[in-house]
Amino acid sequence: MMELSVMSEAEKFNKERAMLNEIVMKYADLSIKRFYGLDSQVYRDGALPEKTKQLLGLVASFVLRCDDCIRYHTIHCHEKGVSDREFVEALAIGLVVGGSIAIPHLRRALRMWDEMRS
Amino acid sequence: MMELSVMSEAEKFNKERAMLNEIVMKYADLSIKRFYGLDSQVYRDGALPEKTKQLLGLVASFVLRCDDCIRYHTIHCHEKGVSDREFVEALAIGLVVGGSIAIPHLRRALRMWDEMRS
Amino acid sequence: MMELSVMSEAEKFNKERAMLNEIVMKYADLSIKRFYGLDSQVYRDGALPEKTKQLLGLVASFVLRCDDCIRYHTIHCHEKGVSDREFVEALAIGLVVGGSIAIPHLRRALRMWDEMRS
């Protein structure tokens, strides 16, 4: 296994997320398990393609200012082929809707994006 | 001018919004005027089409639970040709991200959508 | 059917909620339907009795400041036999956690409670 220090931010995030989800599943009741199922389901291709849905999840997470959720959707936007300009235009909407209070999250979202694009 | 009682929810909303924006502009300083300009600018066609941007504005407004903002983007989603299924899939993401606290807004968003679709 | 003007706030709320939920179900996809199912499921008797769960739903709705959600749990707290003092102690926690910004919701929650207790 790679050393933590040489892992990218995306790798560290995915690793820690997996480890913590194991603890969640150790305790989760049926409601929490169903919620997790629903949380995967809503981003699947439908009338709207998954790429658009990841952008919707990104902007929702951005205006609610949750770094972990922003990271998650940033990784998936990247995987789905979202371009730099598309990513930034989505964040610009989030910034105008959510205000300057979201600027620290803008900085961290773009740092992670920049790392993945390099 | 039409009687208020026979106007649709969208017409009432647009009418009141225009009237109140006049009061805003009577007092607005340069910062507020620039913010208004920015608020129009971010939804214009770019790398992402305006239709997608209206859906992003809708979901951002939905998870932040602002009925007037939801109404505004619902009207524009309708004008840009968003289909029933696309509209509902976007709201489903908003519902899962934002939780049951947003259900009252889901009800009112779909009531307005239903009126516009009839 | 009773005249709207002689209906209690709880009756009006339940009536409008039922009517709007019909519109939701006309458009809802599988995700939204499953979310509705989950939303009923979490308040059922379990290790914690439904009465405690309704108080948890009340305080969650209160600090998130959603009047319709507060109304819903206020009605159910009343039906489950929550006493005046229990109801007020739960709201006092909500007030301290959520701050004075929640005071308008405190006023409206207690107006409805007062009407149901009379």
Place this chain on the structure above:
Amino acid sequence: MMELSVMSEAEKFNKERAMLNEIVMKYADLSIKRFYGLDSQVYRDGALPEKTKQLLGLVASFVLRCDDCIRYHTIHCHEKGVSDREFVEALAIGLVVGGSIAIPHLRRALRMWDEMRS
């Protein structure tokens, strides 16, 4: 007593607020009463004058998007001699920090301000 229809928005707000606070005090326990005391205390003249404190309360209420709280501080800003420009500059900060999601509250705050200034 004046007819409701000829009362200003500020008068209606104050009247309903007083009536609902009576219901709150009918049920309030010691914690809620102490919270109410604290809520008056923090706006009193101190190292910062009450006028500045009302502006702080206004902007806090604005970014948290509570119309009743905004109304309350708008009335008190007016009573403390806040000028049009001071009021608008405070709201402009609230708008930039809180984002376009607060625009509906900006409209309603300025409508009430306009009514009081006329």
Place this chain on the structure above:
Amino acid sequence: MMELSVMSEAEKFNKERAMLNEIVMKYADLSIKRFYGLDSQVYRDGALPEKTKQLLGLVASFVLRCDDCIRYHTIHCHEKGVSDREFVEALAIGLVVGGSIAIPHLRRALRMWDEMRS
């Protein structure tokens, strides 16, 4: 004194909280001191037992997504004898009310719970 590295998450949290509260008390005025008093008072046994009140504080903190507050109430829920199933059922309500945006807090709450239960 124990090394930081061998302390549990609960011990680290309590230690840092105590140290920072000393700084708060160095600067606090009467209002802040009274608020601190009120914040202890609302969780004391009353018509509702402290155990239920800690669950109410937990769920309120959870839907408002404050990790430190969640940690505080998690420790107190554990001390008051809340069972695994009770803890999880309370969090499931928080998850449904507050949405997937709260999932990162669910993970961290259960990691701490798991550490305390081991």
Place this chain on the structure above:
Amino acid sequence: MMELSVMSEAEKFNKERAMLNEIVMKYADLSIKRFYGLDSQVYRDGALPEKTKQLLGLVASFVLRCDDCIRYHTIHCHEKGVSDREFVEALAIGLVVGGSIAIPHLRRALRMWDEMRS
């Protein structure tokens, strides 16, 4: 360049903020750049002095519970000559409006203030 370990919290914050803003500017479109411009503009001296505006920004950031934003305005309050009592009175308003959920931010704001005042 100074070692990270001997830098004050304010220095570390300013350094990281500058570095991340460079990444933002590498990707920013016109909307994001204009938003940044607006974000500087609203705090400039006007009818309200910059000192009051920094206090407004502080309280807005405090009730919205963003540590980075609180840090930013804490530094600027200090630079503009805000006194201990003024700083604390502003935070007391934020605490009463925003509730105990903001206490962790109160602790961290006063730790930074204490460091700058020493």
